[in-house]
Amino acid sequence: xxxxxxxxxxxxxxxxxxxxxxxxxxxxxxxxxxxxxxxxxxxxxxxxxxxxxxxxxxxxxxxxxxxxxxxxxxxxxxxxxxxxxxxxxxxxxxxxxxxxxxxxxxxxxxxxxxxxxxxxxxxxxxxxxxxxxxxxxxxxxxxxxxxxxxxxxxxxxxxxxxxxxxxxxxxxxxxxxxxxxxxxxxxxxxxxxxxxxxxxxxxxxxxxxxxxxxxxxxxxxxxxxxxxxxxxxxxxxxxxxxxxxxxxxxxxxxxxxxxxxxxxxxxxxxxxxxxxxxxxxxxxxxxxxxxxxxxxxxxxxxxxxxxxxxxxxxxxxxxxxxxxxxxxxxxxxxxxxxxxxxxxxxxxxxxxxxxxxxxxxxxxxxxxxxxxxxxxxxxxxxxxxxxxxxxxxxxxxxxxxxxxxxxxxxxxxxxxxxxxxxxxxxxxxxxxxxxxxxxxxxxxxxxxxxxxxxxxxxxxxxxxxxxxxxxxxxxxxxxxxxxxxxxxxxxxxxxxxxxxxxxxxxxxxxxxxxxxxxxxxxxxxxxxxxxxxxxxxxxxxxxxxxxx
Amino acid sequence: xxxxxxxxxxxxxxxxxxxxxxxxxxxxxxxxxxxxxxxxxxxxxxxxxxxxxxxxxxxxxxxxxxxxxxxxxxxxxxxxxxxxxxxxxxxxxxxxxxxxxxxxxxxxxxxxxxxxxxxxxxxxxxxxxxxxxxxxxxxxxxxxxxxxxxxxxxxxxxxxxxxxxxxxxxxxxxxxxxxxxxxxxxxxxxxxxxxxxxxxxxxxxxxxxxxxxxxxxxxxxxxxxxxxxxxxxxxxxxxxxxxxxxxxxxxxxxxxxxxxxxxxxxxxxxxxxxxxxxxxxxxxxxxxxxxxxxxxxxxxxxxxxxxxxx
Numbered sequence: 001x002x003x004x005x006x007x008x009x010x011x012x013x014x015x016x017x018x019x020x021x022x023x024x025x026x027x028x029x030x031x032x033x034x035x036x037x038x039x040x041x042x043x044x045x046x047x048x049x050x051x052x053x054x055x056x057x058x059x060x061x062x063x064x065x066x067x068x069x070x071x072x073x074x075x076x077x078x079x080x081x082x083x084x085x086x087x088x089x090x091x092x093x094x095x096x097x098x099x100x101x102x103x104x105x106x107x108x109x110x111x112x113x114x115x116x117x118x119x120x121x122x123x124x125x126x127x128x129x130x131x132x133x134x135x136x137x138x139x140x141x142x143x144x145x146x147x148x149x150x151x152x153x154x155x156x157x158x159x160x161x162x163x164x165x166x167x168x169x170x171x172x173x174x175x176x177x178x179x180x181x182x183x184x185x186x187x188x189x190x191x192x193x194x195x196x197x198x199x200x201x202x203x204x205x206x207x208x209x210x211x212x213x214x215x216x217x218x219x220x221x222x223x224x225x226x227x228x229x230x231x232x233x234x235x236x237x238x239x240x241x242x243x244x245x246x247x248x249x250x251x252x253x254x255x256x257x258x259x260x261x262x263x264x265x266x267x268x269x270x271x272x273x274x275x276x277x278x279x280x281x282x283x284x285x286x287x288x289x290x291x292x293x294x295x296x297x298x299x300x301x302x303x304x305x306x307x308x309x310x311x312x313x314x315x316x317x318x319x320x321x322x323x324x325x326x327x328x329x330x331x332x333x334x335x336x337x338x339x340x341x342x343x344x345x346x347x348x349x350x351x352x353x354x355x356x357x358x359x360x361x362x363x364x365x366x367x368x369x370x371x372x373x374x375x376x377x378x379x380x381x382x383x384x385x386x387x388x389x390x391x392x393x394x395x396x397x398x399x400x401x402x403x404x405x406x407x408x409x410x411x412x413x414x415x416x417x418x419x420x421x422x423x424x425x426x427x428x429x430x431x432x433x434x435x436x437x438x439x440x441x442x443x444x445x446x447x448x449x450x451x452x453x454x455x456x457x458x459x460x461x462x463x464x465x466x467x468x469x470x471x472x473x474x475x476x477x478x479x480x481x482x483x484x485x486x487x488x489x490x491x492x493x494x495x496x497x498x499x500x501x502x503x504x505x506x507x508x509x510x511x512x513x514x515x516x517x518x519x520x521x522x523x524x525x526x527x528x529x530x531x532x533x534x535x536x537x538x539x540x541x542x543x544x545x546x547x548x
Numbered sequence: 549x550x551x552x553x554x555x556x557x558x559x560x561x562x563x564x565x566x567x568x569x570x571x572x573x574x575x576x577x578x579x580x581x582x583x584x585x586x587x588x589x590x591x592x593x594x595x596x597x598x599x600x601x602x603x604x605x606x607x608x609x610x611x612x613x614x615x616x617x618x619x620x621x622x623x624x625x626x627x628x629x630x631x632x633x634x635x636x637x638x639x640x641x642x643x644x645x646x647x648x649x650x651x652x653x654x655x656x657x658x659x660x661x662x663x664x665x666x667x668x669x670x671x672x673x674x675x676x677x678x679x680x681x682x683x684x685x686x687x688x689x690x691x692x693x694x695x696x697x698x699x700x701x702x703x704x705x706x707x708x709x710x711x712x713x714x715x716x717x718x719x720x721x722x723x724x725x726x727x728x729x730x731x732x733x734x735x736x737x738x739x740x741x742x743x744x745x746x747x748x749x750x751x752x753x754x755x756x757x758x759x760x761x762x763x764x765x766x767x768x769x770x771x772x773x774x775x776x777x778x779x780x781x782x783x784x785x786x787x788x789x790x791x792x793x794x795x796x797x798x799x800x801x802x803x804x805x806x807x808x809x810x811x812x813x814x815x816x817x818x819x820x821x822x823x824x825x826x827x828x829x830x831x832x833x834x835x836x837x838x839x840x841x842x843x844x845x846x847x848x849x850x851x852x853x854x855x856x857x858x
Binding site for chain 2: 369376385387398403435449
């Protein structure tokens with residue numbers, strides 16, 4: 001069917017000098033300026049950029065998804081087999097969307113309709129193109145089996161919420177490839193997924209591409225995905241293409257300073273630091289012994305008790321003064337439960353944890369007060385962890401407002417200013433509100449708040465996961481500097497292995513509520529003992545790319 | 549996302565001038581405030597200015613249409629079935645109307661949100677008790693409840709306020725509880741909790757400021773509703789008793805003349821609508837001004853007379 005079309009330009013899709021701007025009340029904001037790229041059949045092109053770089057705009061233009069107004073396409077062409085889609089009628093655009101050019105999104109729960117079974121939704125794609133119901137269902141099932149949905153026949157009538165994120169992404173892919181498109185656009189397809197799941201989904205995409213000979217356009221912020229997947233890469237920054245070329249070319253000899261800074265921000269780009277082994281002190285700062293947490297569903301009136309769900313199964317480790325302990329695991333591995341139990345948000349079922357020899361699980365009032373001062377947290381999403389209605393001054397000084405004896409009121413202003421400077425912000429920022437800062441700056445505010453009570457331990461719960469790579473590197477550098485300055489210990493929870501590799505002294509790998517392996521960072525990464533650790537390391541596109 | 553919002557000036561003008569400047573930038577809210585000031589003025593001085601003309605019967609002016617200037621300027625809005633000046637009655641009735649509506653809205657807002665905070669924050673038996681009582685209140689026809697209570701306790705302004713407040717409590721209670729349940733799980737509340745903040749601090753400093761704008765918006769909408777409920781109770785003879793009257797009572801009285809003298813019901817109805825609308829516009833303005841994330845929308849708006857804080 002596709003071969004019947006004439007291909008005048010030679011390229012499957014070609015974007016030429018595309019400029020798009022958005023009209024807002026505050027004036028015209030250019031989204032992309034003079035963007036050109038092309039993609040051929042059977043090729044993988046990655047568009048790499050941080051948030052706000054305009055990396056998704058050109059594919060939106062290709063699919064006719066730019067709202068006009070406020071958007072306006074000021075110049076350029078978007079050619080599909082030589083046909084300018086910007087001039088196409090809405091009918092023609094609809095004809096191409098889905099059947100010739102298909103798209104896979106990041107948020108699979110939002111992209112699938114919650115009130116229809118998944119089989120129905122996949123078959124719908126066929127039915128809208130005039131295939132009879134029974135045949136459509138058969139084709140849908142075949143597709144779901146093709147994308148590796150486990151038990152596809154039995155789960156044909158299940159609803160989207162009954163599947164895991166990775167399975168939903170498989171269903172989305174099945175729908176996208178249903179009509180044999182020439183081009184598949186994947187917009188951050190694995191950002192919300194765990195590394196091992198990500199690796200399998202990316203593998204599936206590659207396989208399908210080879211099998212069907214379609215073009216694959218990956219839009220991503222993840223250098224690892226680019227390295228592992230793409231043939232060519234286009235790097236975007238502030239709405240412009242700063243560099244384009246084959247992945248090898250760009251990674252080995254980056255031309256543009258932005259590309260270089262981006263590549264330098266990859267943890268371990270210049271080798272990982274050698275961490276000196278240190279003798280563990282007699283009494284570690286934090287000692288966790290056989291900590292177990294089970295969730296019990298009590299028996300109802302007409303319902304027997306279910307077996308308890310074990311979120312943490314006998315976790316033991318220690319954290320020494322001045323040490324950074326990385327905790328690695330995928331979602332559901334129990335790392336968040338571990339943290340929540342340590343800081344008293346959840347009650348442990350059994351086991352104990354000691355901070356300076358005092359029990360955190362059954363704390364006296366005095367211990368609780370001590371722990372609340374000495375153990376601080378930095379959360380994943382700084383937008384959520386800072387109260388949007390409070391000024392930066394109120395946010396950073398809140399620990400003193402809670403613990404009245406910590407610092408006299410008269411010194412608050414001075415100290416807030418000091419702390420802000422400490423984390424690389426300015427004194428004047430105290431009067432502003434969180435929304436006036438970028439994501440990285442907000443995380444700095446959260447770090448300043450964590451430092452206010454001069455704690456011993458800071459728990460970083462995925463503290464850099466939601467930040468762009470270059471910002472991530474800056475925040476990690478800040479955490480390192482603060483550690484040396486204040487003698488802090490970190491519990492550093494992350495799913496991003498290269499980050500842990502570059503930052504932690506020791507690593508603890510968690511899987512299904514258990515610690516499967518722990519030891520010095522170097523040993524874990526270079527000589528993993530447990531199968532799961534090996535799988536985890538192999539799944540990471542950056543680490544495995546480096547190894548290859 | 550980054551520093552798009554204008555930087556906050558270092559030498560800020562007084563809070564009073566600043567809010568006045570922000571009010572001027574939202575022309576609708578500005579006009580609404582002017583209207584509300586007029587309402588407050590009428591409530592305070594209405595009876596002094598119009599005195600007897602609100603209650604004096606003038607059969608010569610029965611159902612006089614608007615602009616009956618030959619009868620005197622008091623009759624600019626017309627007269628009711630007993631020839632009383634509608635303008636005077638609206639002005640004099642303002643005090644009763646505002647007192648009944650204002651007091652009952654404030655009372656139900658305070659009681660409802662307090663119970664809502666408790667029901668939302670505590671997850672024990674108190675929540676169950678509060679919510680079930682609210683369910684009972686909601687499932688019982690409010691007009692019937694009002695009639696029973698007023699029949700037993702006797703009609704009067706205090707009892708009327710009591711009844712109107714009680715029947716509207718569940719609205720605030722349920723809204724507050726739903727919002728509290730959601731907000732208490734937000735990371736910034738958890739963050740404060742981990743730092744050791746007391747429940748009182750969590751509710752007062754973190755949860756309350758986020759819930760308040762919703763509650764204020766509901767309260768302004770409720771204002772109009774309460775005015776009309778009061779009128780239907782008055783219509784049944786259980787509300788305000790003659791010779792006292794309110795806007796709602798005036799609407800109820802004018803209903804029977806809608807075919808022949810529309811103005812008898814129209815003007816007090818318009819007063820109710822305008823008051824409710826003004827309150828809503830002001831509440832909307834207040835919501836934007838008190839929200840640091842939204843505030844720039846007003847600050848960025850060009851102000852024609854330069855009355856800003858640049």
